[in-house]
Amino acid sequence: MQLATPPDREAPADHPIEANIRRRWSPRSYAETPVSASALHSLLEAARWSASCFNWQPWNFIVLRKDEHAAAHEKLFGCLSVNNQGWAGKAPVLMLAVAKTTAPTDGSTNKYAWYDTGAAVANLAAQAGPLGLQVHSMAGFDAAKAREAFSIPEGFDPVCALAVGHPGPADVLPEALKARETGPRVRRKLEEFVFFGGWQG
Numbered sequence: 001m002q003l004a005t006p007p008d009r010e011a012p013a014d015h016p017i018e019a020n021i022r023r024r025w026s027p028r029s030y031a032e033t034p035v036s037a038s039a040l041h042s043l044l045e046a047a048r049w050s051a052s053c054f055n056w057q058p059w060n061f062i063v064l065r066k067d068e069h070a071a072a073h074e075k076l077f078g079c080l081s082v083n084n085q086g087w088a089g090k091a092p093v094l095m096l097a098v099a100k101t102t103a104p105t106d107g108s109t110n111k112y113a114w115y116d117t118g119a120a121v122a123n124l125a126a127q128a129g130p131l132g133l134q135v136h137s138m139a140g141f142d143a144a145k146a147r148e149a150f151s152i153p154e155g156f157d158p159v160c161a162l163a164v165g166h167p168g169p170a171d172v173l174p175e176a177l178k179a180r181e182t183g184p185r186v187r188r189k190l191e192e193f194v195f196f197g198g199w200q201g
Ligand SMILES: Cc1cc2nc3c(=O)[nH]c(=O)nc-3n(C[C@H](O)[C@H](O)[C@H](O)COP(=O)(O)O)c2cc1C
Pocket: 024, 025, 026, 027, 084, 136, 137, 138, 139, 140, 141, 160, 185
């Protein structure tokens, strides 16, 4: 089986960082290999232990295994943008991260709901690499269609779709996707977004 992180996908970090962060990336090619139930539970457990505002834990995950929930997997696939449909269908697991947008105390708006849900996805993704898996977030989906397809009530926002699986070889992808799959991994430099001592606009 292909490595969860081929050497050319490792982040060329400027400062030392933990291996699971350096080796996390967003693949477009997935192997057919199913994701084990225990690995899937570990990903979700990692999400569970994220920090959140007032410990309100606003995240929710609809988890759709291609082998067990084929119709629902297909339904979420049908909510993805055309671009994402170009590669995400092979992922053995699709998820939908859904944020509860109201405070459990008094029903007022929880303005940190998306922030906390994103943090939970980041934990989930960081847990994936050591288990041979990778996670690819997708904003490219129709949230209204997903809400209807999965009967998601008001007070909850579909935030992001996720493709989860064991990465596959890049050379099975169409040329344009292959180029993105193998292109350089780039980031802004620390100096561009870190302002030690105060804002420097
Ligand atoms: C919130 C969010 C939404 C994203 N939406 C998409 C998407 O719709 N389609 C896609 O191919 N990649 C999507 N990505 C993946 C990013 O393009 C990717 O994280 C970025 O290029 C950095 O690459 P890396 O994750 O491999 O480091 C998304 C990532 C995040 C965090």
